[in-house]
Amino acid sequence: MSNFQHPFNDSLKKILDRLEHLIKQSEFKNKQDPNYVLLDNSDILKLFNISPKTASNWREEQILPYSQIKGKIYYKLGDIHKVIDEHYNPNKKK
Known part of the structure; x- marks a missing residue:
């Protein structure tokens, strides 16, 4: 069995790691509802x-x-999760 990982999986992992880092840093963090965490x-x-x-x-x-509020753009964390999930492609090859 090969341990080869597709580059897409590495990129997705990096994105998810960055997202987790941003969540931890965010002063608006609310683990109960990601729709109230703003990026x-x-x-x-x-x-x-x-x-x-x-x-x-x-x-x-x-x-x-x-x-968008007066030129400043905000994103809901929950929406970012949805975008990542919608574009997820495990690209499983056997």
């Missing part, structure tokens, strides 16, 4: 290791749900 745009850029333009494209393409 801002800079958190998302770090989390997914993407550019501001990519984040903008994902919002325009309705990939990432968001709220």
Whole structure:
């Protein structure tokens, strides 16, 4: 049996690790309901290791749900979990 891991799985693991790190750092942390944990745009850029333009494209393409208050963009943690789950591809090969 091979221990080979697909690069996608490594990337997903890194994203999930970053997400967990951001959750721990967030002063808005509420483990009971992820919909009340807010991430801002800079958190998302770090989390997914993407550019501001990519984040903008994902919002325009309705990939990432968001709220905007006077130019500041916020994301609900629960929505980020949903996006990751919706795009998850275990890519199991035997």
